[in-house]
Amino acid sequence: xxxxxxxxxxxxxxxxxxxxxxxxxxxxxxxxxxxxxxxxxxxxxxxxxxxxxxxxxxxxxxxxxxxxxxxxxxxxxxxxxxxxxxxxxxxxxxxxxxxxxxxxxxxxxxxxxxxx
Amino acid sequence: xxxxxxxxxxxxxxxxxxxxxxxxxxxxxxxxxxxxxxxxxxxxxxxxxxxxxxxxxxxxxxxxxxxxxxxxxxxxxxxxxxxxxxxxxxxxxxxxxxxxxxxxxxxxxxxxxxxxx
Numbered sequence: 724x725x726x727x728x729x730x731x732x733x734x735x736x737x738x739x740x741x742x743x744x745x746x747x748x749x750x751x752x753x754x755x756x757x758x759x760x761x762x763x764x765x766x767x768x769x770x771x772x773x774x775x776x777x778x779x780x781x782x783x784x785x786x787x788x789x790x791x792x793x794x795x796x797x798x799x800x801x802x803x804x805x806x807x808x809x810x811x812x813x814x815x816x817x818x819x820x821x822x823x824x825x826x827x828x829x830x831x832x833x834x835x836x837x838x839x
Numbered sequence: 840x841x842x843x844x845x846x847x848x849x850x851x852x853x854x855x856x857x858x859x860x861x862x863x864x865x866x867x868x869x870x871x872x873x874x875x876x877x878x879x880x881x882x883x884x885x886x887x888x889x890x891x892x893x894x895x896x897x898x899x900x901x902x903x904x905x906x907x908x909x910x911x912x913x914x915x916x917x918x919x920x921x922x923x924x925x926x927x928x929x930x931x932x933x934x935x936x937x938x939x940x941x942x943x944x945x946x947x948x949x950x951x952x953x954x955x956x
Contacts, residue, residue, distance in 0.1 A: 754941070754942055755942075756942035756943070756944070758944075765946060765947075765948050765949065766930065766944075766946040768942075768943045768944065768945075770942075771941050771942025771943065772942075773941065773942070778941040778942065779940065779941045779942050779943055781943070811882060813884060815884075815942075815944075817942070826872055826934050826936070827872075827874070827886060827889055828886075828942070828944060829886065830876075830883065830884035830885075831883075832881075832882065832883045833882050833883070833884075835882075
């Protein structure tokens with residue numbers, strides 16, 4: 724089975740711009756979570772989508788949004804970029820069926836965003 | 840609040856030796872999962888091992904095993920016969936199971952492990 728894929732892998736933007744990142748989960752997985760990884764804050768949860776619905780959201784400003792399509796692919800969008808948004812953005816997919824799956828998340832390679 | 844603490848920012852080990860990485864966590868939930876992930880310099884986060892809180896038996900995966908102490912809220916990772924390819928950042932993560940926790944892994948700050956030849 725193919726793993727989680729993320730596009731693009733690298734991105735350079737300037738302050739004030741917006742950006743859209745894409746994530747394709749493992750085939751059959753219906754849950755997609757997004758994380759931001761920075762040297763200072765570590766790994767922080769952004770949001771989770773399941774069956775096109777956002778079920779959970781972390782403590783990030785409204786500039787960070789996402790969506791999920793009927794094929795479980797997900798996108799996240801960051802509007803009005805700030806320097807502090809420079810980070811590695813990771814998405815992870817899982818097939819949440821409770822104890823049987825262990826809620827195990829499998830990660831993509833990430834998108835490295837640099838905001839200048 | 841749910842938290843995960845990794846008290847060893849960096850560790851090193853000689854090839855073929857054994858090393859143990861520490862992790863403590865805090866949650867008021869009785870049902871949860873614990874994970875160890877590794878992140879090599881390539882930045883790809885890779886699942887190492889998973890432990891269900893309701894299982895008393897410690898999980899093992901080849902050279903990787905855990906020591907899960909539920910009462911002490913401790914979840915350490917033992918790597919036996921360390922290999923150069925084990926060099927990576929290791930993250931301990933907690934997934935409490937309660938309404939509103941979907942998809943949210945809570946990570947520690949990580950331990951940077953270097954395996955020396």
